[in-house]
Amino acid sequence: MAKQFSRIGKEIAIAVKKGGPDANNNPMLRRVMQNAKSVNMPKDRVEAAIKNALGKDTSNYEEVLYEGYAPHGIALLVVTATDNTTRTVANVRSHFNKGGGALGNSGSVGFLFKHCGVFKLKPEGVNMDDMELELIDFGLEEVGEDSEGNIIIRCGFTDFGNMQKALEEKGITPISSELEWIPLNTVEISEAQCEDVFKLIERLEQDDDVQHVFHNMA
Structure with a gap:
């Protein structure tokens, strides 16, 4: 848990440095904050990490x-x-x-790898066939399920932002969203x-x- 919190804290710092502290205008920060929630990182720790990233004396990751x-x-x-x-x-x-x-x-x-966006979604209220048709124009490459029954969707690295925006517009909040290297x-x-x-x-x-x-x- 401590390792996960540390990892997300650094990702928050990188996101804030690149796009600012306002999650509404910073898709990268929104992604990291979603992932923080998925590992039960306390809200006050997330807010502290954002505040620390704005400080002059903080590390530039x-x-x-x-x-x-x-x-x-x-x-x-x-x-x-x-x-x-x-x-x-x-x-x-x-x-x-x-x-x-x-x-x-x-x-x-x-x-030997492909850089992909990987989104994990809750299956409740989601029709996989309909979603696949709706998201294919936003770069969807693959839809599947994990061992826990969650929906896993993948897109290319360059389509990550488009996919994130499409899910937000459809009112779908991912459990997590990551950039991963998938072996060919x-x-x-x-x-x-x-x-x-x-x-x-x-x-x-x-x-x-x-x-x-x-x-x-x-």
Whole structure:
């Protein structure tokens, strides 16, 4: 929970720096505030994070993407939010090395993934067939369900804003909305090999600067 609150706090800081503190005029901030609600982040903590982002002495976070390989040829994309890229790249490289992987150059594995907008919606009152027809003009690429029965819709990265606006105009408030890196193809490895990869992913996710880790394991 503390890690999730920290991650969202940094995302709020980035959103406020880019688009201002008014969520009505800042789609990026609205997205992050929705996600804060989905993990039960208290409203006063959200408001404090917005206020802190406006302060002169606060850290200027930027999002930086690192690419590399885990053991057994599994590709990893590591999304970070950092106020010190020198520290972050050193830590990320150390995690890869100690976890039996290798940090690569920019572009080394990114081509194996597609940058997508992913929205999670409550199924109540939603007709999936009708919604699919209504949203296809706004960049909808895929509709499905998760293991909990929630509706998952995906669009391309460049259509994220259009999709967010379309859902808002239809009065649909997502449970969460994220920008994710989806593998174009997945790699089959053994259960024991998976454990090696997950140890590295866990190591990366425990780093304070790391926001998300994406992989192409089946």
